[in-house]
Amino acid sequence: MPAATIKDVAREAGVSVASVSRALNGGRGVTAETGQRILEAAQRLRYVPHAAARMLITRRTNTVGALLPDLYGEFFSELIRGIDLAARSRGLHLLVSSSHDDAEAAAAALRAMQGRVDGLLLMSPHADADFLRQNLPQNLPTVLINTRLSGADYCALSVDNDGGARLMVEHLLSLGRRRIVFIQGPPGNRDATQRELGYRESLASHAPDSPMMMLRGDFSEESGYRAGHQVLAMRPRPDAVFAANDMMAIGCLAALREAGLRIPQDIAVGGFDDVPMARYVTPPLTTIQVHIAELGGQAMALLGEQLDHPDDVRAGSRRRVDAELVVRASSAAPSG
Amino acid sequence: MPAATIKDVAREAGVSVASVSRALNGGRGVTAETGQRILEAAQRLRYVPHAAARMLITRRTNTVGALLPDLYGEFFSELIRGIDLAARSRGLHLLVSSSHDDAEAAAAALRAMQGRVDGLLLMSPHADADFLRQNLPQNLPTVLINTRLSGADYCALSVDNDGGARLMVEHLLSLGRRRIVFIQGPPGNRDATQRELGYRESLASHAPDSPMMMLRGDFSEESGYRAGHQVLAMRPRPDAVFAANDMMAIGCLAALREAGLRIPQDIAVGGFDDVPMARYVTPPLTTIQVHIAELGGQAMALLGEQLDHPDDVRAGSRRRVDAELVVRASSAAPSG
DNA sequence: GGCGCCAACGTAAACGTTTTCATGGCCGAT
DNA sequence: ATCGGCCATGAAAACGTTTACGTTGGCGCC
Numbered sequence: 001m002p003a004a005t006i007k008d009v010a011r012e013a014g015v016s017v018a019s020v021s022r023a024l025n026g027g028r029g030v031t032a033e034t035g036q037r038i039l040e041a042a043q044r045l046r047y048v049p050h051a052a053a054r055m056l057i058t059r060r061t062n063t064v065g066a067l068l069p070d071l072y073g074e075f076f077s078e079l080i081r082g083i084d085l086a087a088r089s090r091g092l093h094l095l096v097s098s099s100h101d102d103a104e105a106a107a108a109a110l111r112a113m114q115g116r117v118d119g120l121l122l123m124s125p126h127a128d129a130d131f132l133r134q135n136l137p138q139n140l141p142t143v144l145i146n147t148r149l150s151g152a153d154y155c156a157l158s159v160d161n162d163g164g165a166r167l168m169v170e171h172l173l174s175l176g177r178r179r180i181v182f183i184q185g186p187p188g189n190r191d192a193t194q195r196e197l198g199y200r201e202s203l204a205s206h207a208p209d210s211p212m213m214m215l216r217g218d219f220s221e222e223s224g225y226r227a228g229h230q231v232l233a234m235r236p237r238p239d240a241v242f243a244a245n246d247m248m249a250i251g252c253l254a255a256l257r258e259a260g261l262r263i264p265q266d267i268a269v270g271g272f273d274d275v276p277m278a279r280y281v282t283p284p285l286t287t288i289q290v291h292i293a294e295l296g297g298q299a300m301a302l303l304g305e306q307l308d309h310p311d312d313v314r315a316g317s318r319r320r321v322d323a324e325l326v327v328r329a330s331s332a333a334p335s336g
Numbered sequence: 337m338p339a340a341t342i343k344d345v346a347r348e349a350g351v352s353v354a355s356v357s358r359a360l361n362g363g364r365g366v367t368a369e370t371g372q373r374i375l376e377a378a379q380r381l382r383y384v385p386h387a388a389a390r391m392l393i394t395r396r397t398n399t400v401g402a403l404l405p406d407l408y409g410e411f412f413s414e415l416i417r418g419i420d421l422a423a424r425s426r427g428l429h430l431l432v433s434s435s436h437d438d439a440e441a442a443a444a445a446l447r448a449m450q451g452r453v454d455g456l457l458l459m460s461p462h463a464d465a466d467f468l469r470q471n472l473p474q475n476l477p478t479v480l481i482n483t484r485l486s487g488a489d490y491c492a493l494s495v496d497n498d499g500g501a502r503l504m505v506e507h508l509l510s511l512g513r514r515r516i517v518f519i520q521g522p523p524g525n526r527d528a529t530q531r532e533l534g535y536r537e538s539l540a541s542h543a544p545d546s547p548m549m550m551l552r553g554d555f556s557e558e559s560g561y562r563a564g565h566q567v568l569a570m571r572p573r574p575d576a577v578f579a580a581n582d583m584m585a586i587g588c589l590a591a592l593r594e595a596g597l598r599i600p601q602d603i604a605v606g607g608f609d610d611v612p613m614a615r616y617v618t619p620p621l622t623t624i625q626v627h628i629a630e631l632g633g634q635a636m637a638l639l640g641e642q643l644d645h646p647d648d649v650r651a652g653s654r655r656r657v658d659a660e661l662v663v664r665a666s667s668a669a670p671s672g
Numbered sequence: 673g674g675c676g677c678c679a680a681c682g683t684a685a686a687c688g689t690t691t692t693c694a695t696g697g698c699c700g701a702t
Numbered sequence: 703a704t705c706g707g708c709c710a711t712g713a714a715a716a717c718g719t720t721t722a723c724g725t726t727g728g729c730g731c732c
Contacts, residue, residue: 003451003473005718016682021720029680051451052391053718056687061388063431063452070417073612077413081406084434088445093452095399096432098420109424115339115387116399116429137339221616250616276409277613280557280586341688352712357690367710389688392717 004045013041063093064303065117067109069124070099074275075292082296090304107135119303121145141306143299157299157319161191164288164323165198168242168270171325173207177240177268181213183227185244195244195272217248224248228255239267246271246278246287253281268331283329295321340381349377399429400639401453403445405460406435410611411628418632419457426640443471455639457481477642479635493635493655497527500624500659501534504578504606507661509543513576513604517549519563521580531580531608553584560584564591575603582607582614582623589617604667619665631657
């Protein structure tokens with residue numbers, strides 16, 4: 001038995017399809033009584049409007065697409081959660097596509113979403129200006145998440161890496177640390193470079209006499225571990241380490257502890273991200289927390305605005321979500 | 337400028353819309369030469385078929401829906417990753433909806449997907465037989481993930497909790513441990529009860545003389561910590577703890593270490609899940625790894641089969657994905 | 673009581689595609 | 703040379719909605 005169509009409902013209720021449509025969409029232009037009759041008929045037949053037909057005529061899909069890079073772990077899950085929640089509260093569906101390794105795959109994914117979505121949430125390392133101009137349908141509302149794009153052509157939203165890093169540096173300075181070494185992330189990584197920038201700025205403005213010290217890293221725990229060994233070899237020894245992400249901080253922590261250093265007495269350690277593990281390492285890691293779900297939610301909200309007011313095209317609008325300092329024992333000895 | 341339609345392509349190429357359609361879908365019934373001309377025209381116009389129109393006539397959406405419970409963390413992200421990958425390789429889109437707290441919300445989400453998807457991947461604590469009969473469109477191919485459903489009406493797929501737990505117990509027994517205490521998960525939780533079952537079975541069959549010992553827990557780290565204290569009070573003391581998940585194992589580990597016990601010499605500890613943190617606690621945690629992405633991928637594969645052969649309705653087919661023992665220092669002292 | 677207006681309702685067009693069916697041309701076989 | 707058949711192509715129907723427009727009826731007002 002094929003699914004009931006609007007015609008079936010019309011016949012069942014003894015009215016025309018137009019009236020059914022009217023009754024089901026807000027019920028204007030229809031008597032309360034007729035509306036009731038139609039509603040009952042629809043219910044009886046378990047009528048569900050055919051989404052495709054509606055999309056075709058309406059030119060709205062009530063769906064937004066989320067294009068994400070291949071992303072393991074918590075960040076992705078939190079982001080999706082925030083997006084999904086915000087989307088649902090606006091009555092929008094969510095079409096996701098992750099794991100596109102190269103620009104070509106991303107472009108394909110983008111093309112495949114053509115016409116299936118009213119708007120796009122895009123987070124991709126390949127999303128430079130050229131790529132977008134090339135692959136993005138011109139009039140599709142889009143919000144960029146955490147892209148390295150500086151042009152004013154698109155709406156964008158990102159985490160406040162810079163501000164977060166400054167928070168950390170200021171925290172360490174407030175503890176009296178003066179020799180703060182920074183462990184860098186992968187070269188070219190936007191988050192990493194922004195965090196480094198925050199470190200530089202903050203140090204320059206708050207403690208111009210303190211030396212700037214950088215060590216190479218690539219966000220991996222191993223690279224943090226290696227950096228830890230380099231820290232141990234530095235003379236005079238730094239009194240604080242700020243790693244561009246938690247995993248490196250954790251690796252560094254291990255190296256320092258193995259060498260017999262006391263943390264935080266001999267050297268303080270700070271990370272970035274507040275991964276779940278951060279509170280479980282010994283000592284628990286001071287870090288910068290980013291409300292990732294909120295990042296997703298805000299991106300969705302921004303997109304929602306664009307959908308509601310397509311004319312009012314505030315393209316270049318940018319927003320950032322705040323980062324927050326979480327102090328744990330790796331920087332401040334337990335009180336008492 | 338509105339997007340190009342098939343008519344525009346037809347005009348541009350000097351053929352009828354029918355030929356364009358044929359050329360673009362496999363190109364059968366069309367001369368190689370005309371096909372080429374049409375393809376070029378389409379490319380020139382940046383033509384992308386209107387998804388809705390195609391759905392309407394074809395009655396295929398090329399989309400599958402994934403309904404997931406509100407799920408934080410790694411499990412969700414891995415599952416989605418596996419699903420997405422498998423879906424993409426079949427040319428299917430993925431419509432997700434998570435975070436439905438109660439059965440009503442889940443039902444609403446389900447209804448909203450009506451007609452937008454060709455098949456459904458469903459993982460919901462509310463998915464009992466009644467719920468499904470009530471809310472599931474009758475002819476929609478569906479694969480259940482990790483549900484507590486025993487009926488043979490639907491395709492289902494789950495992780496081998498039982499087998500995984502047996503692996504752990506056998507491992508502990510092989511180390512000579514004979515007093516193995518089990519920390520339970522939340523009552524009513526399917527995974528938890530299956531893991532407990534595996535513990536019971538394995539102990540009964542391989543070491544009938546060993547006592548069965550249970551402690552209450554709820555999957556949280558704190559509950560594991562509390563259970564750890566209870567372990568410390570037991571006389572004679574157990575020589576191994578098997579927690580129903582990693583977080584409890586980690587909490588328990590902390591309690592035991594605080595009390596001065598050496599792990600694994602005095603007491604071995606095992607968990608379940610292999611969360612990323614498991615390898616970073618001290619000592620690294622022996623645990624059972626489940627390939628969650630594979631769970632998602634297999635579910636998608638199962639669904640794909642159903643989509644390809646809708647007639648060949650092997651409804652009750654069940655599958656499980658294997659669990660794997662990962663031995664780390666919390667159960668086996670580092671060799672050498 | 674007639675006129676006009678408004679609200680309720682029906683008719684039909686439109687959305688963009690696929691697919692069935694008809695048509696014509698070409699080629700091979702007789 | 704004619705006929706049959708096949709293949710490329712085109713015309714048009716169909717998918718299930720929404721919506722512009724037309725029609726009807728009732729009602730108020732002159």
